[in-house]
Amino acid sequence: MALEELNEEIRKRKICSEVLRxxxxxxxxxxxxxxxxxxxxxxxxxxxxxxxxxxxxxxxxEGLKPNYGGGDLQN
Numbered sequence: 677m678a679l680e681e682l683n684e685e686i687r688k689r690k691i692c693s694e695v696l697r698x699x700x701x702x703x704x705x706x707x708x709x710x711x712x713x714x715x716x717x718x719x720x721x722x723x724x725x726x727x728x729x730x731x732x733x734x735x736x737x738e739g740l741k742p743n744y745g746g747g748d749l750q751n
Contacts, residue, residue: 677736679706685737698728698740705729 677685686699697718704714715725731739 679703682706694742695740698732701725701728702732702740 682699682703686696686703697720701714701718701720704717705711709717711725711729712722715722720728728740733739
């Protein structure tokens with residue numbers, strides 16, 4: 677995905693702040709930041725940054741979307 681495409685996705689997803697924050701993180705990487713630098717820029721730990729990067733590398737934009745696949749709530 678090119679930087680221009682990232683900018684378009686950011687514009688489209690301003691409502692979904694969870695995805696938006698992750699896209700800003702990825703954008704910082706595209707601009708040359710390291711994972712720790714990009715993570716600091718968006719206010720998360722570098723560990724979370726590496727998790728987001730792994731999800732991005734595996735599934736692209738789909739990997740950044742929240743996964744609310746709750747488990748079995750029965751006792």
